[in-house]
Amino acid sequence: QARLPAGHVLRPLARTDNQLRANTSFLKTLEVLTTVGTIADADFQKRFTYLQQHNDQYFTIVIEDMNGPVGSPSEGSLVAPGRGKIVAAGTVLVERKFIHELGLVGHIEDIAVSADQQGKKLGLRIIETLKAIGEQVGCYKVILDCSEKNVPFYVKCGFERKGVEMGWYV
Numbered sequence: 001q002a003r004l005p006a007g008h009v010l011r012p013l014a015r016t017d018n019q020l021r022a023n024t025s026f027l028k029t030l031e032v033l034t035t036v037g038t039i040a041d042a043d044f045q046k047r048f049t050y051l052q053q054h055n056d057q058y059f060t061i062v063i064e065d066m067n068g069p070v071g072s073p074s075e076g077s078l079v080a081p082g083r084g085k086i087v088a089a090g091t092v093l094v095e096r097k098f099i100h101e102l103g104l105v106g107h108i109e110d111i112a113v114s115a116d117q118q119g120k121k122l123g124l125r126i127i128e129t130l131k132a133i134g135e136q137v138g139c140y141k142v143i144l145d146c147s148e149k150n151v152p153f154y155v156k157c158g159f160e161r162k163g164v165e166m167g168w169y170v
């Protein structure tokens with residue numbers, strides 16, 4: 001936490017993170033990546049429960065910004081009083097292999113920093129933490145796919161170019 005900007009807290013995703021300030025929840029943060037769509041809270045809860053049941057496989061972390069006014073009445077019923085807003089998020093997914101003597105591989109996915117908080121090293125802190133989680137659970141490597149324009153960011157985070165990403169979209 002010491003290396004985060006003042007008032008920022010890095011922690012695991014919580015069930016209530018869909019209910020922080022209406023326009024600054026976890027799902028809103030992910031919109032810097034792509035379309036998130038409309039997700040009913042009940043469906044968010046179901047997905048969260050799945051991740052919780054597989055908490056040796058899915059590690060989703062967020063950075064919450066506690067600065068500024070929280071829980072003002074104008075923000076409506078989706079406000080959890082005393083909470084801040086989610087400004088960054090990321091996941092490491094642990095794959096269980098047969099090769100490398102039942103090796104574990106960490107896959108980093110869905111790294112997102114709110115547009116107005118980019119450039120404050122929040123992305124770097126998210127990646128450092130996901131790498132540390134991967135290492136602690138015993139992964140022999142942690143990998144990710146990204147666009148060409150994000151290569152310099154991941155190089156700064158200690159990654160190097162390997163292979164080629166391929167995709168097939170249904």
Ligand code: ACO
Nearest residue numbers: 109110111112113118119120121122123124146152153156
């Ligand atoms: N080009 C060059 N350098 C960059 C770039 C870039 N596009 N982005 C960051 N950096 C550098 C920074 O200047 C900084 O360098 P420094 O230590 O010399 O000052 C270092 O990388 C760390 O940057 P952060 O401040 O931690 O970056 P930020 O918090 O803005 O997060 C991120 C970077 C995640 C790419 C953010 O801009 C973002 O959310 N972008 C939109 C969504 C996105 O593209 N996500 C990644 C998808 S790939 C995936 O999810 C596996």
